[in-house]
Amino acid sequence: MTDHAFSDAERRAVYRAIAERRDMRRFVPGSKVDEDVLSRLLAAAHAAPNVGLMQPWRFLRITDPRLRHEIHAMVDEERGRTADALGERAVEFLSLKVEGILDCAELFVIALRDGRHAHVFGRRTMPHMDLASVSCAIQxxxxxxxxxxxxxxxVSLFEPRxxxxxxxxxxxxxxxxxxxxxxxxxxxERPMLELDQWAFARPLAEFVGENRWE
Known part of the structure; x- marks a missing residue:
């Protein structure tokens, strides 16, 4: 423990948020999110670590119902293509609920911004660090x-272009x-894909090594 540590209660709250975060698909239709809450969430995203302080993100709030339905249709098309690619698991996949685009209170598209090639610091040998930075903002x-x-x-079921x-x-x-x-x-209490019997998380010990890849 150091002088810079949070209090016991604050630490528990941080670890609780990490443990209870879920990739949600089911939302309360017709619900709202207060504007001040949205501001806090976007400020949290904007505070994410980012290589070379490039801030490679853009947050697009989708408020046009027509656009929301077009995005949903695009995702639904890709859902079918993904099912085809899964072969014998296609029917099982199609039974999963994979998005809540039409039901959620707010819809955002988060993107990598243009002009990222100008940022060399931290990206010369690892250009994908812009994507890593955006992922931190999403988290x-x-x-x-x-x-x-x-x-x-x-939701990642879409064709980017x-x-x-x-x-x-x-x-x-x-x-x-x-x-x-x-x-x-x-x-x-558990990830949705575990509850749906699609996949199961493996223990931490399988992912930790020392000095060499094992």
Missing amino acids: NMWLAARTEGLGMGW RLASLLDMPDGAEPVAVICLGPVPEFP
Whole structure:
């Protein structure tokens, strides 16, 4: 323990948010999120660590119902293609609920901004660090949402170029995530994919090594 550590209660709250974060698909239809809460969530995302202080993110709030339905249709098309690619697990996959685009209170598209090539610091040999930085922003938003009692789901079932065109993104910008956000009926104790018998998390010990890859 150091002089810079949080109090016991504060530490428990941080670890609780991490442990109880879930990738949510079921939302309360017709619900709302207060503007001040949205401001806090976006501020949390914007505070994320980012290589070379490049801040490679853009947060697009989707308030046009027509756009929301077009995004949903795009995701639904990719859902079918993903099922085809899964072969013998196709029917099982199609039984899963994989998004809440039409039900969530708020819909965001989070993207990599254009002009990222100008940032060399930290990216010369690892250009994908821009994506890593955006992922940190999404995780910040996710944890902050959990502390506000809101569910959040990351949807990646879309063709990036089509979504970029739909949202008039400039050349070089790339959508990373469709984010569903809002009140939810409940937070399950285990990840949704475990409850749906799709996949199961493996223990930490399998992922930790020392000095060499084992």
